Amino acid sequence: xxxxxxxxxxxxxxxxxxxxxxxxxxxxxxxxxxxxxxxxxxxxxxxxxxxxxxxxxxxxxxxxxxxxxxxxxxxxxxxxxxxxxxxxxxxxxxxxxxxxxxxxxxxxxxxxxxx
Amino acid sequence: xxxxxxxxxxxxxxxxxxxxxxxxxxxxxxxxxxxxxxxxxxxxxxxxxxxxxxxxxxxxxxxxxxxxxxxxxxxxxxxxxxxxxxxxxxxxxxxxxxxxxxxxxxx
Numbered sequence: 001x002x003x004x005x006x007x008x009x010x011x012x013x014x015x016x017x018x019x020x021x022x023x024x025x026x027x028x029x030x031x032x033x034x035x036x037x038x039x040x041x042x043x044x045x046x047x048x049x050x051x052x053x054x055x056x057x058x059x060x061x062x063x064x065x066x067x068x069x070x071x072x073x074x075x076x077x078x079x080x081x082x083x084x085x086x087x088x089x090x091x092x093x094x095x096x097x098x099x100x101x102x103x104x105x106x107x108x109x110x111x112x113x114x115x
Numbered sequence: 116x117x118x119x120x121x122x123x124x125x126x127x128x129x130x131x132x133x134x135x136x137x138x139x140x141x142x143x144x145x146x147x148x149x150x151x152x153x154x155x156x157x158x159x160x161x162x163x164x165x166x167x168x169x170x171x172x173x174x175x176x177x178x179x180x181x182x183x184x185x186x187x188x189x190x191x192x193x194x195x196x197x198x199x200x201x202x203x204x205x206x207x208x209x210x211x212x213x214x215x216x217x218x219x220x221x222x
Contacts, residue, residue, distance in 0.1 A: 035211070037159075045151070045159060045202055047211040058209035061116075094158065101149030101164035101206060108158065 002026035002104050004095050009109030012085055020080040020109055022095030030073040033098035036080050038091035039108075046091075050098060051078060085113045117142045119203055121214035127222045134190040136217045138203035143183045147207035150179055150188045153216075154199045162201075163188065195221055 008020040022034070036048040049059045049069040057069050068081040078095055090113050096102035118141040128134050138148065146166040151159040161170045163179035166186055176191045190197055198221055203214040 037213075044200075044216040045153075045204075045213040047204070047213060050209055050211065060210050098206070098211075100168075101161045101170070101204070102151070102159070103161050103164075103170065105158045105160075 002097075004097065004104055004106035006093065006095055006106040006109040009093060009111045011112045011114065013115050014085060014087055014113055016085050016113070017081070017083045018085065018111060020082065020093055020095075020111070022078040022080075022106055024076050024078070024097075027097070028073070029071050029076055029078050034069075034071065034078045035096050035098045035102060036067075036069060036078075037094045037096060037102070038089075038111075039094070040088075040091040043091075048093075049080065082111070085111075087113050089113050116210055117144065117205055117212060119205055119212050119214040121201075121203055121217050123217060124215065125218040125220070127220045128193050129222045130193055130195060132193045134193050134197075134219065136188045136201055136203075136219075138181075138186040138188070138214050140184045140186075140205055144205045144207045146182050147205055148179070148181065148186045149204045149206055150177075151202045151204065151213075152197075152199045153202065159202065193219075193221070 003025045005023045035050040051069045066084045071078045092108040094108045097104040120139045148166040150163040153159040167179045200216045200218045
């Protein structure tokens with residue numbers, strides 16, 4: 001079964017850093033576009049970042065320069081390094097496979113930025 | 116960047132009604148348009164991709180149409196389990212912007 005499982009969320013102070021992980025099973029992250037999406041409490045979906053099968057990356061303006069997407073082909077995992085976190089980054093963070101739309105989603109990991 | 120605008124933001128309809136949600140892109144995106152359903156407290160689910168292709172396992176009462184800048188999601192006969200928020204999304208190139216969502220309720 002193709003599946004994604006996120007981890008790494010938690011409570012962090014403004015200005016802090018956090019690294020999210022997304023472990024894939026049933027398919028190889030290296031052969032797919034993998035993406036991160038977040039949803040603030042009570043709000044809509046916000047696309048954040050993608051890592052292409054060739055290794056290139058792209059980011060939303062809201063996180064460019066603060067967040068970095070990467071992947072570990074051996075561990076079959078995608079990461080999102082989040083630096084300089086702000087209160088407005090508080091959200092449920094999902095990873096998803098991008099295959100003609102986002103066809104597989106993880107359950108999400110909650111990030112709360114608060115002092 | 117291309118903006119995605121959905122209408123309406125919310126709607127209420129009766130079981131059995133035909134429901135239509137529209138999505139407009141600020142620039143042409145050919146058919147690189149996906150629709151998602153998110154039920155309360157649940158993970159988003161891909162319903163339609165390439166503007167009109169039904170994802171495997173999605174009931175046939177859902178359909179999508181459109182090309183270029185104007186797109187439509189239609190539910191031919193609304194069911195109680197269709198209560199959810201629906202999002203469109205462009206995926207021709209990054210940023211893969213979502214619409215603001217349409218909250219669908221049963222009257």
